[in-house]
Each structure stands twice: as structure tokens, then as C-alpha cells.
Amino acid sequence: EIVLTQSPAILSLSPGERATLSCRASQSVTNYLAWYQQKPGQAPRLLIYDASKRATGIPARFSGSGSGTDFTLTISSLEPEDFAMYYCQQRSKWPPEGLTFGGGTKVEIK
């Protein structure tokens, strides 16, 4: 099983600041990596897929980068609605039983 390790667990920042979230895979996932945002009491929302492609309707302040084992989600300037949990997810191999999520990073208001 491919393990995804997200860091930091908690990121305390102020609105307007830049957020940099990390996701490291225990083995290469090529670029088959996604990022999701989840707010309390809500379902996750797909932000980024294939490591760097923004999903429909996602603002340009969200960007993803990386390949292989190291990936980054960057929020260029935090808006009040961006304070939430963020999860990375991979499914690089077939069959799909190997699909895994990272443990999450909470972006909180400083």
C-alpha cells in the first residue's frame, strides 16, 4: 500500500498569507495525485487532479505541483473561506484497491 504523509498537520496563517502544504508518497505515484478541501460538516471538494490541474470552478489562487513522491498544494493568498482541512489522494496503480488518502493538513486562522 502506498502511504501518503501530509505535513504539517496544522498550518496557522492569516488571511492574505501564502499557504504551502506538502504530501509525500512512500513510492512513486507518477502524477496521479489529487487534492481535496473539506470544511466542517461538509463533503470533500476536488481542487486539483493529476498533480497540477485545477478542477472546474476552482480559483486560480490554488495550484498544485510535483511528481513522483513529492507534491505541493499552494494557496497564493488565503481567503477567509480557505480555512479548512486539505487531503491528498493517489491511485497510481491498477486495480483500484490501492487508492489511498493522506492524513490531512488543517489550515487554521492565526
Next chain:
Amino acid sequence: EVQLLESGGGLVQPGGSLRLSCAASGFTFSSYGMNWVRQAPGKGLEWVSGIMGSGDNTYNADSVKGRFTISRDTSKNTLYLQMNSLRAEDTAVYYCAKDFDPGVTTRYFDSWGQGTLVTVSS
């Protein structure tokens, strides 16, 4: 607009069974793979099961293999999860989630339901 509406959650005793449903609308249901993803209280996300758009192939996480069965009824645009031999560790909010790409099963999920809570306790 894609809508996914789960139902069927509730309180069940260990060893019991429950069937979850997910009513889908706003897209061509038979063209997309569908999945169940769960989240234990205060914990992260865990993929549970997936099914191809055709329904021909299903996939299950090791943690539920042999106990949970995913299925779909295209005539009703509905996804199901039959859960047997339930354990305390199956307690979670269960989300149904639509595949992002109609050509690729269970890779990314672009639409999610609001979730239904399953509690396994005596």
C-alpha cells in the same frame, strides 16, 4: 447539476447488516464509475468500494473485503452498499462519490453526496 443523495444510515449492533443507497441525478449515471468513501468521527478519509459504470467490475478495500458489496441499478440511477458483519470500526459517515473521468474508474472523485452516518454499537 450533479446531485448525490445518500440514505440508509443509522444505528446497528455489531454483527448486523445495513444497506446504504445513493440516488444520483444531473449526469448520465451509466457512464461513470461510482464509489463509497467513509470518514470515521474526527478522522480522515478512507476509500471503501468502487464500481465501473457498466457495473461489470467492483473493487473493495481490504478492510471491507468479504463483508461489503457495492452494486448499482441503472434503471433507478441508484448506487448501493450492502454492509454485513458490521464492526465498531465501521462507524463513520459514508459518502457516495462520482468518478471524475468516465474513461477511468476510481481515480479521482469530482462530486460527493452529503453523507450518511453509520454507527455500529451495542
